Amino acid sequence: MTSSKGVVNGSFEEGGYVPSQRRVERERFKRARARRAVGVAALSTLVTAVVLFLVITRSPGWPRTRETFFSAAYARKALPEVLDGLLLNLRLLVVCGAAVLVLGLLLAVARTLRGPVFFPLRALATAYTDFFRGLPLIICLLMVVFGVPALRLQGVTTDPVMLGGTALVLTYSAYVAEVFRAGIESVHPSQRAAARSLGLSGGQTLRFVVLPQAVRRVVPPLLNDLVSLQKDTGLVSIAGAVDAVYAAQIIAGRDFNFTPYVVAGLVFVALTIPMTRGTDWITARMDRKRAQGGLV
Amino acid sequence: MSTTDDTPRPADGAVGHEAPGDGPVLRLESVRKTYGRGTVVLRDVDLAVPAHTVTTLIGASGSGKSTLLRCAGLLEEIDDGAIFLDGAEITDPRSDADSVRRRIGVVFQAYNLFPHMTVLDNITLAPRRVHGMPRAQAEARARELLERLGLGGRGGEYPDRLSGGQQQRVAIVRALAGRPRLLLLDEVTAALDPELVGEVLGVVRDLKEEGMTMVIATHEMGFAREVADQVCFLDGGVVVERGTPEQVFGDPQHDRTRQFLRRIIQAGRL
Numbered sequence: 001m002t003s004s005k006g007v008v009n010g011s012f013e014e015g016g017y018v019p020s021q022r023r024v025e026r027e028r029f030k031r032a033r034a035r036r037a038v039g040v041a042a043l044s045t046l047v048t049a050v051v052l053f054l055v056i057t058r059s060p061g062w063p064r065t066r067e068t069f070f071s072a073a074y075a076r077k078a079l080p081e082v083l084d085g086l087l088l089n090l091r092l093l094v095v096c097g098a099a100v101l102v103l104g105l106l107l108a109v110a111r112t113l114r115g116p117v118f119f120p121l122r123a124l125a126t127a128y129t130d131f132f133r134g135l136p137l138i139i140c141l142l143m144v145v146f147g148v149p150a151l152r153l154q155g156v157t158t159d160p161v162m163l164g165g166t167a168l169v170l171t172y173s174a175y176v177a178e179v180f181r182a183g184i185e186s187v188h189p190s191q192r193a194a195a196r197s198l199g200l201s202g203g204q205t206l207r208f209v210v211l212p213q214a215v216r217r218v219v220p221p222l223l224n225d226l227v228s229l230q231k232d233t234g235l236v237s238i239a240g241a242v243d244a245v246y247a248a249q250i251i252a253g254r255d256f257n258f259t260p261y262v263v264a265g266l267v268f269v270a271l272t273i274p275m276t277r278g279t280d281w282i283t284a285r286m287d288r289k290r291a292q293g294g295l296v
Numbered sequence: 297m298s299t300t301d302d303t304p305r306p307a308d309g310a311v312g313h314e315a316p317g318d319g320p321v322l323r324l325e326s327v328r329k330t331y332g333r334g335t336v337v338l339r340d341v342d343l344a345v346p347a348h349t350v351t352t353l354i355g356a357s358g359s360g361k362s363t364l365l366r367c368a369g370l371l372e373e374i375d376d377g378a379i380f381l382d383g384a385e386i387t388d389p390r391s392d393a394d395s396v397r398r399r400i401g402v403v404f405q406a407y408n409l410f411p412h413m414t415v416l417d418n419i420t421l422a423p424r425r426v427h428g429m430p431r432a433q434a435e436a437r438a439r440e441l442l443e444r445l446g447l448g449g450r451g452g453e454y455p456d457r458l459s460g461g462q463q464q465r466v467a468i469v470r471a472l473a474g475r476p477r478l479l480l481l482d483e484v485t486a487a488l489d490p491e492l493v494g495e496v497l498g499v500v501r502d503l504k505e506e507g508m509t510m511v512i513a514t515h516e517m518g519f520a521r522e523v524a525d526q527v528c529f530l531d532g533g534v535v536v537e538r539g540t541p542e543q544v545f546g547d548p549q550h551d552r553t554r555q556f557l558r559r560i561i562q563a564g565r566l
Contacts, residue, residue: 023376
Protein backbone atom coordinates (compact mmCIF):
# COMPACT_ATOMS: atom_id res chain seq x y z
CA MET A 1 0.00 0.00 0.00
CA THR A 2 1.35 3.37 -0.85
CA SER A 3 -0.69 6.53 -0.97
CA SER A 4 -3.87 5.01 0.33
CA LYS A 5 -2.19 3.70 3.47
CA GLY A 6 -3.58 6.41 5.68
CA VAL A 7 -7.13 5.88 4.54
CA VAL A 8 -7.28 2.11 4.41
CA ASN A 9 -9.90 2.00 7.11
CA GLY A 10 -11.62 5.19 6.22
CA SER A 11 -10.20 8.56 6.99
CA PHE A 12 -10.88 10.87 9.85
CA GLU A 13 -13.61 13.40 9.82
CA GLU A 14 -12.43 16.74 8.63
CA GLY A 15 -14.07 20.00 9.57
CA GLY A 16 -15.64 20.44 6.15
CA TYR A 17 -18.66 18.20 6.56
CA VAL A 18 -22.02 19.88 6.99
CA PRO A 19 -25.09 17.69 7.49
CA SER A 20 -27.48 17.95 4.56
CA GLN A 21 -31.04 19.19 4.82
CA ARG A 22 -32.14 15.61 4.21
CA ARG A 23 -30.22 14.35 7.21
CA VAL A 24 -31.51 17.11 9.44
CA GLU A 25 -35.09 16.36 8.42
CA ARG A 26 -34.60 12.60 8.80
CA GLU A 27 -33.19 12.99 12.28
CA ARG A 28 -35.96 15.33 13.27
CA PHE A 29 -38.48 12.70 12.17
CA LYS A 30 -36.68 9.97 14.09
CA ARG A 31 -36.58 12.08 17.21
CA ALA A 32 -40.28 12.80 16.89
CA ARG A 33 -41.00 9.11 16.41
CA ALA A 34 -38.90 8.23 19.45
CA ARG A 35 -40.72 10.84 21.51
CA ARG A 36 -44.05 9.43 20.39
CA ALA A 37 -42.98 5.90 21.33
CA VAL A 38 -41.81 7.04 24.75
CA GLY A 39 -45.07 8.91 25.22
CA VAL A 40 -47.20 5.88 24.35
CA ALA A 41 -45.13 3.67 26.65
CA ALA A 42 -45.31 6.15 29.52
CA LEU A 43 -49.04 6.60 29.14
CA SER A 44 -49.81 2.88 29.04
CA THR A 45 -47.56 2.30 32.06
CA LEU A 46 -49.30 5.06 33.96
CA VAL A 47 -52.77 3.75 33.09
CA THR A 48 -51.82 0.24 34.19
CA ALA A 49 -50.35 1.53 37.45
CA VAL A 50 -53.40 3.65 38.22
CA VAL A 51 -55.79 0.79 37.48
CA LEU A 52 -53.79 -1.59 39.69
CA PHE A 53 -53.61 1.00 42.43
CA LEU A 54 -57.36 1.61 42.36
CA VAL A 55 -58.25 -2.07 42.23
CA ILE A 56 -56.04 -2.86 45.21
CA THR A 57 -56.85 0.14 47.40
CA ARG A 58 -60.58 -0.11 46.72
CA SER A 59 -60.75 -3.78 47.63
CA PRO A 60 -62.77 -4.48 50.78
CA GLY A 61 -59.87 -6.05 52.66
CA TRP A 62 -57.31 -3.36 51.84
CA PRO A 63 -57.20 -1.46 55.17
CA ARG A 64 -56.67 -4.70 57.04
CA THR A 65 -54.12 -5.98 54.51
CA ARG A 66 -52.18 -2.76 54.64
CA GLU A 67 -51.97 -2.95 58.40
CA THR A 68 -50.75 -6.58 58.42
CA PHE A 69 -48.38 -6.50 55.44
CA PHE A 70 -47.32 -2.91 54.89
CA SER A 71 -47.16 -1.35 58.32
CA ALA A 72 -44.44 1.29 58.45
CA ALA A 73 -44.06 0.98 62.21
CA TYR A 74 -43.48 -2.77 62.11
CA ALA A 75 -41.18 -2.40 59.12
CA ARG A 76 -38.99 0.01 61.02
CA LYS A 77 -38.89 -2.33 63.98
CA ALA A 78 -38.11 -5.41 61.90
CA LEU A 79 -35.50 -3.95 59.58
CA PRO A 80 -32.46 -4.07 61.94
CA GLU A 81 -33.09 -7.70 62.88
CA VAL A 82 -33.71 -8.71 59.27
CA LEU A 83 -30.50 -6.98 58.21
CA ASP A 84 -28.64 -8.78 60.98
CA GLY A 85 -29.92 -12.05 59.60
CA LEU A 86 -29.07 -10.97 56.08
CA LEU A 87 -25.42 -10.84 57.07
CA LEU A 88 -25.54 -14.61 57.44
CA ASN A 89 -27.14 -14.96 53.99
CA LEU A 90 -24.43 -12.80 52.49
CA ARG A 91 -21.59 -14.68 54.15
CA LEU A 92 -23.04 -17.95 52.96
CA LEU A 93 -23.55 -16.58 49.46
CA VAL A 94 -19.97 -15.39 49.08
CA VAL A 95 -18.32 -18.51 50.48
CA CYS A 96 -20.70 -21.04 48.90
CA GLY A 97 -20.83 -19.12 45.61
CA ALA A 98 -17.06 -19.24 45.25
CA ALA A 99 -16.94 -22.92 46.21
CA VAL A 100 -19.80 -23.75 43.83
CA LEU A 101 -18.11 -22.02 40.89
CA VAL A 102 -14.79 -23.78 41.46
CA LEU A 103 -16.29 -27.20 42.10
CA GLY A 104 -18.78 -26.83 39.24
CA LEU A 105 -16.03 -25.91 36.81
CA LEU A 106 -13.88 -28.85 37.92
CA LEU A 107 -16.81 -31.23 37.51
CA ALA A 108 -17.62 -29.86 34.07
CA VAL A 109 -14.03 -30.19 32.93
CA ALA A 110 -13.87 -33.72 34.33
CA ARG A 111 -16.95 -34.63 32.32
CA THR A 112 -15.51 -33.32 29.08
CA LEU A 113 -12.14 -35.09 29.38
CA ARG A 114 -11.57 -37.59 26.60
CA GLY A 115 -9.78 -40.89 26.45
CA PRO A 116 -10.06 -44.14 28.39
CA VAL A 117 -7.56 -43.02 31.07
CA PHE A 118 -10.06 -40.54 32.37
CA PHE A 119 -12.97 -42.94 32.46
CA PRO A 120 -13.16 -43.21 36.28
CA LEU A 121 -12.99 -39.46 36.69
CA ARG A 122 -15.61 -38.92 34.02
CA ALA A 123 -17.89 -41.56 35.51
CA LEU A 124 -17.48 -40.12 38.99
CA ALA A 125 -18.30 -36.59 37.83
CA THR A 126 -21.31 -37.83 35.88
CA ALA A 127 -22.61 -39.84 38.82
CA TYR A 128 -22.10 -36.86 41.14
CA THR A 129 -24.05 -34.42 38.96
CA ASP A 130 -26.78 -36.98 38.26
CA PHE A 131 -27.23 -37.64 41.98
CA PHE A 132 -27.07 -34.15 43.43
CA ARG A 133 -29.08 -32.57 40.68
CA GLY A 134 -31.87 -35.02 41.31
CA LEU A 135 -31.75 -34.91 45.11
CA PRO A 136 -34.11 -32.26 46.52
CA LEU A 137 -32.07 -29.55 48.24
CA ILE A 138 -34.12 -29.75 51.42
CA ILE A 139 -33.42 -33.47 51.77
CA CYS A 140 -29.74 -32.95 51.08
CA LEU A 141 -29.73 -30.28 53.80
CA LEU A 142 -31.49 -32.48 56.34
CA MET A 143 -29.16 -35.39 55.65
CA VAL A 144 -26.02 -33.31 56.03
CA VAL A 145 -27.12 -31.07 58.89
CA PHE A 146 -28.56 -33.81 61.06
CA GLY A 147 -26.83 -36.90 59.65
CA VAL A 148 -23.22 -35.79 59.88
CA PRO A 149 -23.34 -34.74 63.57
CA ALA A 150 -25.04 -38.03 64.36
CA LEU A 151 -21.92 -39.85 63.21
CA ARG A 152 -20.03 -38.15 66.06
CA LEU A 153 -16.84 -38.04 64.05
CA GLN A 154 -13.81 -36.59 65.75
CA GLY A 155 -12.91 -33.14 64.40
CA VAL A 156 -15.91 -32.80 62.14
CA THR A 157 -17.93 -29.70 62.76
CA THR A 158 -21.47 -29.75 64.06
CA ASP A 159 -22.02 -26.09 63.28
CA PRO A 160 -25.32 -25.87 61.37
CA VAL A 161 -24.10 -23.01 59.21
CA MET A 162 -21.00 -24.89 58.07
CA LEU A 163 -22.96 -28.06 57.41
CA GLY A 164 -25.81 -26.21 55.72
CA GLY A 165 -23.31 -24.44 53.50
CA THR A 166 -21.77 -27.77 52.58
CA ALA A 167 -25.16 -29.11 51.55
CA LEU A 168 -25.77 -26.02 49.41
CA VAL A 169 -22.41 -26.46 47.70
CA LEU A 170 -23.10 -30.14 47.03
CA THR A 171 -26.38 -29.42 45.26
CA TYR A 172 -25.51 -26.20 43.51
CA SER A 173 -22.16 -27.38 42.16
CA ALA A 174 -24.08 -30.10 40.31
CA TYR A 175 -26.33 -27.49 38.67
CA VAL A 176 -23.46 -25.17 37.85
CA ALA A 177 -21.37 -28.03 36.44
CA GLU A 178 -24.06 -28.65 33.84
CA VAL A 179 -24.15 -24.96 32.93
CA PHE A 180 -20.38 -24.92 32.45
CA ARG A 181 -20.51 -28.14 30.45
CA ALA A 182 -23.10 -26.66 28.09
CA GLY A 183 -20.78 -23.67 27.62
CA ILE A 184 -17.74 -25.84 26.94
CA GLU A 185 -19.61 -27.92 24.39
CA SER A 186 -20.95 -24.84 22.63
CA VAL A 187 -17.43 -23.80 21.62
CA HIS A 188 -17.04 -24.90 18.03
CA PRO A 189 -14.67 -27.85 17.48
CA SER A 190 -12.72 -25.77 14.98
CA GLN A 191 -11.50 -23.65 17.89
CA ARG A 192 -10.02 -26.72 19.53
CA ALA A 193 -8.50 -27.80 16.23
CA ALA A 194 -6.94 -24.37 15.72
CA ALA A 195 -5.46 -24.38 19.23
CA ARG A 196 -4.08 -27.91 18.96
CA SER A 197 -2.64 -27.09 15.55
CA LEU A 198 -0.57 -24.41 17.26
CA GLY A 199 0.89 -27.06 19.50
CA LEU A 200 -1.11 -26.24 22.62
CA SER A 201 -1.72 -29.24 24.83
CA GLY A 202 -5.23 -30.42 25.63
CA GLY A 203 -5.06 -28.68 28.99
CA GLN A 204 -3.71 -25.46 27.53
CA THR A 205 -6.40 -25.51 24.85
CA LEU A 206 -9.03 -25.81 27.53
CA ARG A 207 -7.51 -23.08 29.66
CA PHE A 208 -6.63 -20.45 27.07
CA VAL A 209 -9.11 -21.04 24.25
CA VAL A 210 -12.14 -23.10 25.23
CA LEU A 211 -12.90 -22.00 28.80
CA PRO A 212 -12.66 -18.23 28.21
CA GLN A 213 -15.25 -18.51 25.43
CA ALA A 214 -17.38 -21.01 27.34
CA VAL A 215 -17.50 -18.96 30.55
CA ARG A 216 -18.42 -15.80 28.68
CA ARG A 217 -21.41 -17.53 27.10
CA VAL A 218 -22.77 -18.93 30.35
CA VAL A 219 -22.58 -15.80 32.48
CA PRO A 220 -26.36 -15.17 32.37
CA PRO A 221 -27.41 -18.71 33.38
CA LEU A 222 -24.66 -18.75 36.02
CA LEU A 223 -26.06 -15.59 37.50
CA ASN A 224 -29.43 -17.28 37.55
CA ASP A 225 -28.01 -20.06 39.70
CA LEU A 226 -26.21 -17.60 41.97
CA VAL A 227 -29.39 -15.62 42.61
CA SER A 228 -31.18 -18.86 43.31
CA LEU A 229 -28.38 -19.84 45.69
CA GLN A 230 -28.65 -16.51 47.44
CA LYS A 231 -32.29 -17.15 48.22
CA ASP A 232 -31.71 -20.76 49.20
CA THR A 233 -29.10 -19.73 51.76
CA GLY A 234 -32.16 -19.05 53.92
CA LEU A 235 -32.78 -22.79 54.13
CA VAL A 236 -29.93 -23.24 56.61
CA SER A 237 -32.41 -21.89 59.13
CA ILE A 238 -33.97 -25.35 59.31
CA ALA A 239 -30.99 -26.25 61.48
CA GLY A 240 -31.56 -23.26 63.73
CA ALA A 241 -29.28 -20.60 62.21
CA VAL A 242 -30.95 -17.19 62.13
CA ASP A 243 -30.91 -15.66 58.66
CA ALA A 244 -33.01 -12.83 57.25
CA VAL A 245 -36.07 -14.97 56.54
CA TYR A 246 -35.93 -16.74 59.88
CA ALA A 247 -35.47 -13.43 61.68
CA ALA A 248 -38.59 -12.13 59.94
CA GLN A 249 -40.44 -15.30 60.88
CA ILE A 250 -39.52 -14.86 64.54
CA ILE A 251 -40.77 -11.28 64.62
CA ALA A 252 -43.92 -12.14 62.67
CA GLY A 253 -44.70 -14.94 65.08
CA ARG A 254 -44.15 -12.66 68.05
CA ASP A 255 -46.16 -9.66 66.81
CA PHE A 256 -48.77 -11.33 64.61
CA ASN A 257 -47.85 -9.04 61.75
CA PHE A 258 -46.54 -10.07 58.32
CA THR A 259 -44.67 -6.86 57.51
CA PRO A 260 -41.26 -8.38 58.41
CA TYR A 261 -41.72 -10.90 55.59
CA VAL A 262 -42.29 -8.11 53.13
CA VAL A 263 -39.21 -6.33 54.47
CA ALA A 264 -37.09 -9.49 54.11
CA GLY A 265 -38.43 -10.05 50.59
CA LEU A 266 -37.61 -6.52 49.50
CA VAL A 267 -34.14 -6.79 50.97
CA PHE A 268 -33.46 -9.88 48.86
CA VAL A 269 -34.78 -8.21 45.73
CA ALA A 270 -32.64 -5.16 46.44
CA LEU A 271 -29.61 -7.44 46.61
CA THR A 272 -30.18 -9.24 43.30
CA ILE A 273 -30.93 -6.20 41.18
CA PRO A 274 -27.45 -4.67 41.32
CA MET A 275 -25.99 -8.12 40.62
CA THR A 276 -28.14 -8.57 37.52
CA ARG A 277 -27.55 -5.06 36.20
CA GLY A 278 -23.83 -5.52 36.81
CA THR A 279 -23.59 -8.65 34.69
CA ASP A 280 -25.82 -7.10 32.04
CA TRP A 281 -23.41 -4.22 31.85
CA ILE A 282 -20.37 -6.48 31.65
CA THR A 283 -21.84 -8.69 28.90
CA ALA A 284 -23.04 -5.67 26.93
CA ARG A 285 -19.55 -4.21 27.09
CA MET A 286 -18.02 -7.47 25.88
CA ASP A 287 -20.50 -7.60 23.00
CA ARG A 288 -19.75 -4.04 21.97
CA LYS A 289 -16.06 -4.82 21.76
CA ARG A 290 -16.55 -7.85 19.53
CA ALA A 291 -19.67 -7.30 17.49
CA GLN A 292 -19.74 -6.00 13.97
CA GLY A 293 -22.72 -3.82 14.64
CA GLY A 294 -25.26 -2.94 12.02
CA LEU A 295 -28.92 -2.22 11.71
CA VAL A 296 -30.44 -5.66 12.15
CA MET B 297 -22.80 9.57 -13.92
CA SER B 298 -24.22 6.57 -15.70
CA THR B 299 -21.79 5.19 -18.17
CA THR B 300 -23.59 1.96 -18.74
CA ASP B 301 -26.67 2.82 -20.66
CA ASP B 302 -25.90 0.23 -23.26
CA THR B 303 -28.77 -2.01 -24.25
CA PRO B 304 -30.73 -3.35 -21.31
CA ARG B 305 -30.66 -7.10 -21.46
CA PRO B 306 -33.90 -8.89 -22.20
CA ALA B 307 -35.44 -10.07 -19.00
CA ASP B 308 -35.67 -13.77 -18.69
CA GLY B 309 -37.94 -13.33 -15.70
CA ALA B 310 -37.18 -16.76 -14.35
CA VAL B 311 -34.85 -15.46 -11.68
CA GLY B 312 -35.40 -11.86 -10.77
CA HIS B 313 -38.79 -10.34 -10.38
CA GLU B 314 -39.86 -7.43 -12.50
CA ALA B 315 -40.84 -4.03 -11.32
CA PRO B 316 -41.92 -1.12 -13.46
CA GLY B 317 -39.84 1.94 -14.17
CA ASP B 318 -37.10 2.82 -16.60
CA GLY B 319 -34.80 4.46 -14.06
CA PRO B 320 -31.96 2.71 -12.29
CA VAL B 321 -32.86 -0.17 -10.00
CA LEU B 322 -30.48 1.09 -7.35
CA ARG B 323 -29.30 4.62 -6.91
CA LEU B 324 -27.06 6.10 -4.23
CA GLU B 325 -27.01 9.81 -3.75
CA SER B 326 -24.27 11.49 -1.67
CA VAL B 327 -24.19 8.57 0.74
CA ARG B 328 -22.12 9.11 3.84
CA LYS B 329 -21.39 6.50 6.46
CA THR B 330 -19.26 6.81 9.58
CA TYR B 331 -18.33 4.35 12.28
CA GLY B 332 -17.71 5.30 15.86
CA ARG B 333 -16.40 8.78 16.35
CA GLY B 334 -15.49 10.32 13.08
CA THR B 335 -14.21 7.39 11.02
CA VAL B 336 -15.70 8.09 7.60
CA VAL B 337 -16.19 4.85 5.68
CA LEU B 338 -18.21 6.23 2.78
CA ARG B 339 -17.97 9.83 1.69
CA ASP B 340 -20.41 11.37 -0.76
CA VAL B 341 -20.88 8.19 -2.74
CA ASP B 342 -23.02 8.44 -5.88
CA LEU B 343 -23.87 5.37 -7.89
CA ALA B 344 -26.58 4.27 -10.32
CA VAL B 345 -27.23 0.67 -11.28
CA PRO B 346 -29.55 0.29 -14.29
CA ALA B 347 -31.79 -2.74 -14.60
CA HIS B 348 -30.22 -5.93 -15.95
CA THR B 349 -26.69 -4.65 -15.56
CA VAL B 350 -23.80 -5.69 -13.37
CA THR B 351 -21.72 -3.22 -11.38
CA THR B 352 -18.49 -4.41 -9.82
CA LEU B 353 -16.87 -2.60 -6.91
CA ILE B 354 -13.10 -2.85 -6.72
CA GLY B 355 -10.61 -1.39 -4.30
CA ALA B 356 -8.29 -2.35 -1.47
CA SER B 357 -9.54 -3.93 1.73
CA GLY B 358 -11.18 -1.27 3.85
CA SER B 359 -11.98 0.97 0.91
CA GLY B 360 -15.70 0.77 1.70
CA LYS B 361 -16.93 -1.85 -0.80
CA SER B 362 -18.58 -4.06 1.78
CA THR B 363 -20.00 -1.13 3.69
CA LEU B 364 -21.55 0.19 0.51
CA LEU B 365 -23.27 -3.15 -0.08
CA ARG B 366 -24.37 -3.43 3.54
CA CYS B 367 -25.87 0.06 3.36
CA ALA B 368 -27.66 -0.73 0.11
CA GLY B 369 -29.05 -3.93 1.64
CA LEU B 370 -30.29 -1.93 4.64
CA LEU B 371 -28.03 -3.84 6.99
CA GLU B 372 -26.35 -0.60 8.01
CA GLU B 373 -27.87 2.79 8.58
CA ILE B 374 -26.35 5.60 6.54
CA ASP B 375 -25.51 8.94 8.13
CA ASP B 376 -26.36 11.18 5.23
CA GLY B 377 -27.52 11.04 1.64
CA ALA B 378 -30.13 8.71 0.28
CA ILE B 379 -30.51 5.32 -1.39
CA PHE B 380 -33.29 4.59 -3.88
CA LEU B 381 -34.68 1.26 -5.04
CA ASP B 382 -36.71 1.59 -8.21
CA GLY B 383 -36.96 5.29 -7.60
CA ALA B 384 -38.34 5.06 -4.07
CA GLU B 385 -36.17 6.19 -1.20
CA ILE B 386 -35.43 3.21 1.04
CA THR B 387 -33.36 5.13 3.59
CA ASP B 388 -36.37 7.20 4.56
CA PRO B 389 -37.19 6.26 8.16
CA ARG B 390 -40.87 6.19 7.14
CA SER B 391 -40.34 3.35 4.68
CA ASP B 392 -40.79 -0.28 5.74
CA ALA B 393 -37.24 -1.64 5.82
CA ASP B 394 -38.31 -5.29 5.99
CA SER B 395 -40.33 -5.03 2.81
CA VAL B 396 -37.33 -3.43 1.10
CA ARG B 397 -34.99 -6.19 2.28
CA ARG B 398 -37.44 -8.71 0.84
CA ARG B 399 -36.71 -7.27 -2.60
CA ILE B 400 -32.93 -7.28 -2.23
CA GLY B 401 -30.86 -10.45 -2.11
CA VAL B 402 -27.53 -10.43 -0.28
CA VAL B 403 -24.79 -13.05 -0.55
CA PHE B 404 -22.10 -12.84 2.10
CA GLN B 405 -18.42 -13.63 2.00
CA ALA B 406 -18.72 -16.25 4.75
CA TYR B 407 -21.94 -17.78 3.28
CA ASN B 408 -23.85 -17.23 6.56
CA LEU B 409 -25.98 -20.32 6.01
CA PHE B 410 -28.00 -21.43 9.03
CA PRO B 411 -26.09 -24.48 10.30
CA HIS B 412 -29.09 -25.97 12.09
CA MET B 413 -31.17 -26.26 8.92
CA THR B 414 -30.87 -28.46 5.88
CA VAL B 415 -30.02 -26.88 2.56
CA LEU B 416 -33.66 -27.04 1.54
CA ASP B 417 -34.85 -25.44 4.78
CA ASN B 418 -32.24 -22.69 4.43
CA ILE B 419 -33.62 -21.88 1.01
CA THR B 420 -37.32 -22.18 1.76
CA LEU B 421 -37.27 -20.30 5.09
CA ALA B 422 -37.96 -16.87 3.62
CA PRO B 423 -40.35 -17.97 0.84
CA ARG B 424 -42.45 -19.83 3.41
CA ARG B 425 -42.25 -17.50 6.41
CA VAL B 426 -41.94 -14.14 4.68
CA HIS B 427 -43.66 -14.60 1.35
CA GLY B 428 -46.24 -17.08 2.64
CA MET B 429 -45.55 -19.66 -0.03
CA PRO B 430 -46.88 -23.19 0.63
CA ARG B 431 -44.11 -25.62 1.55
CA ALA B 432 -44.57 -27.84 -1.50
CA GLN B 433 -44.32 -24.92 -3.86
CA ALA B 434 -41.33 -23.40 -2.06
CA GLU B 435 -39.51 -26.71 -2.08
CA ALA B 436 -40.24 -27.37 -5.73
CA ARG B 437 -38.77 -24.02 -6.63
CA ALA B 438 -35.78 -24.55 -4.34
CA ARG B 439 -35.09 -27.93 -5.97
CA GLU B 440 -35.32 -26.40 -9.41
CA LEU B 441 -32.86 -23.65 -8.47
CA LEU B 442 -30.51 -26.17 -6.83
CA GLU B 443 -30.65 -28.31 -9.94
CA ARG B 444 -29.84 -25.31 -12.10
CA LEU B 445 -26.81 -24.48 -9.95
CA GLY B 446 -25.54 -28.05 -10.06
CA LEU B 447 -26.63 -28.95 -6.55
CA GLY B 448 -29.45 -31.33 -7.38
CA GLY B 449 -29.96 -33.92 -4.66
CA ARG B 450 -28.16 -31.90 -2.00
CA GLY B 451 -31.34 -30.48 -0.50
CA GLY B 452 -31.41 -32.82 2.48
CA GLU B 453 -27.84 -32.18 3.59
CA TYR B 454 -26.69 -29.83 6.30
CA PRO B 455 -24.44 -26.93 5.23
CA ASP B 456 -21.42 -28.14 7.20
CA ARG B 457 -21.30 -31.27 5.05
CA LEU B 458 -20.82 -29.27 1.85
CA SER B 459 -17.68 -27.79 0.35
CA GLY B 460 -17.19 -24.04 0.45
CA GLY B 461 -18.13 -23.65 -3.19
CA GLN B 462 -21.29 -25.67 -2.70
CA GLN B 463 -22.19 -23.69 0.41
CA GLN B 464 -21.74 -20.43 -1.44
CA ARG B 465 -23.94 -21.65 -4.28
CA VAL B 466 -26.59 -22.63 -1.74
CA ALA B 467 -26.30 -19.11 -0.30
CA ILE B 468 -26.90 -17.71 -3.78
CA VAL B 469 -29.94 -19.93 -4.23
CA ARG B 470 -31.21 -18.78 -0.84
CA ALA B 471 -30.84 -15.15 -1.89
CA LEU B 472 -32.62 -15.86 -5.18
CA ALA B 473 -35.49 -17.79 -3.67
CA GLY B 474 -37.36 -14.60 -2.82
CA ARG B 475 -37.14 -13.43 -6.46
CA PRO B 476 -35.17 -10.31 -5.55
CA ARG B 477 -35.13 -7.24 -7.71
CA LEU B 478 -31.46 -6.74 -6.97
CA LEU B 479 -28.66 -9.05 -5.87
CA LEU B 480 -25.73 -7.81 -3.77
CA LEU B 481 -22.67 -10.05 -3.66
CA ASP B 482 -20.01 -9.26 -1.08
CA GLU B 483 -16.65 -10.89 -1.85
CA VAL B 484 -18.44 -14.13 -2.52
CA THR B 485 -15.30 -15.99 -3.59
CA ALA B 486 -12.88 -14.59 -1.01
CA ALA B 487 -13.27 -17.57 1.32
CA LEU B 488 -13.00 -20.19 -1.42
CA ASP B 489 -10.18 -22.37 -2.72
CA PRO B 490 -9.05 -21.31 -6.19
CA GLU B 491 -10.51 -24.40 -7.83
CA LEU B 492 -13.87 -23.66 -6.24
CA VAL B 493 -13.89 -20.01 -7.24
CA GLY B 494 -14.74 -20.94 -10.80
CA GLU B 495 -17.97 -22.74 -9.97
CA VAL B 496 -19.32 -19.76 -8.04
CA LEU B 497 -18.26 -17.22 -10.66
CA GLY B 498 -19.88 -19.43 -13.29
CA VAL B 499 -23.15 -19.11 -11.43
CA VAL B 500 -22.82 -15.33 -11.31
CA ARG B 501 -22.14 -15.29 -15.07
CA ASP B 502 -25.29 -17.32 -15.66
CA LEU B 503 -27.30 -14.90 -13.53
CA LYS B 504 -26.00 -12.04 -15.61
CA GLU B 505 -27.12 -13.83 -18.76
CA GLU B 506 -30.56 -14.18 -17.25
CA GLY B 507 -30.71 -10.45 -16.69
CA MET B 508 -30.25 -10.28 -12.93
CA THR B 509 -29.31 -6.82 -11.69
CA MET B 510 -26.26 -7.18 -9.49
CA VAL B 511 -23.71 -5.21 -7.51
CA ILE B 512 -20.59 -7.23 -6.81
CA ALA B 513 -17.72 -6.37 -4.50
CA THR B 514 -14.77 -8.47 -5.52
CA HIS B 515 -11.02 -8.97 -5.45
CA GLU B 516 -11.14 -11.14 -8.59
CA MET B 517 -10.02 -8.50 -11.05
CA GLY B 518 -10.30 -10.62 -14.15
CA PHE B 519 -13.86 -11.44 -13.20
CA ALA B 520 -14.65 -7.85 -12.23
CA ARG B 521 -13.57 -6.80 -15.67
CA GLU B 522 -15.27 -9.56 -17.61
CA VAL B 523 -18.68 -9.59 -15.97
CA ALA B 524 -19.18 -5.87 -15.40
CA ASP B 525 -21.15 -3.33 -17.34
CA GLN B 526 -19.87 -0.74 -14.92
CA VAL B 527 -16.75 -0.79 -12.76
CA CYS B 528 -16.43 1.36 -9.70
CA PHE B 529 -13.08 1.91 -7.98
CA LEU B 530 -13.29 2.92 -4.34
CA ASP B 531 -10.48 4.26 -2.21
CA GLY B 532 -10.82 5.59 1.31
CA GLY B 533 -14.60 5.60 1.07
CA VAL B 534 -14.67 7.68 -2.09
CA VAL B 535 -15.63 6.60 -5.58
CA VAL B 536 -12.42 7.59 -7.30
CA GLU B 537 -13.24 6.28 -10.73
CA ARG B 538 -16.23 4.85 -12.47
CA GLY B 539 -16.79 3.67 -16.01
CA THR B 540 -16.96 0.72 -18.34
CA PRO B 541 -14.41 -2.05 -17.72
CA GLU B 542 -12.52 -0.86 -20.78
CA GLN B 543 -12.26 2.64 -19.36
CA VAL B 544 -11.31 1.74 -15.81
CA PHE B 545 -8.95 -1.14 -16.54
CA GLY B 546 -7.72 0.00 -19.95
CA ASP B 547 -7.39 3.72 -19.51
CA PRO B 548 -7.65 4.77 -15.86
CA GLN B 549 -7.84 8.52 -15.44
CA HIS B 550 -6.79 8.78 -11.82
CA ASP B 551 -3.45 8.27 -10.18
CA ARG B 552 -4.89 6.22 -7.37
CA THR B 553 -6.62 3.85 -9.80
CA ARG B 554 -3.40 3.39 -11.71
CA GLN B 555 -1.48 2.66 -8.53
CA PHE B 556 -4.08 0.16 -7.40
CA LEU B 557 -4.09 -1.64 -10.73
CA ARG B 558 -0.28 -1.68 -10.79
CA ARG B 559 -0.22 -3.40 -7.39
CA ILE B 560 -2.80 -5.90 -8.58
CA ILE B 561 -0.76 -6.68 -11.66
CA GLN B 562 2.39 -7.02 -9.58
CA ALA B 563 0.55 -9.47 -7.36
CA GLY B 564 -0.30 -11.44 -10.49
CA ARG B 565 -4.04 -11.07 -10.00
CA LEU B 566 -4.88 -9.56 -13.37
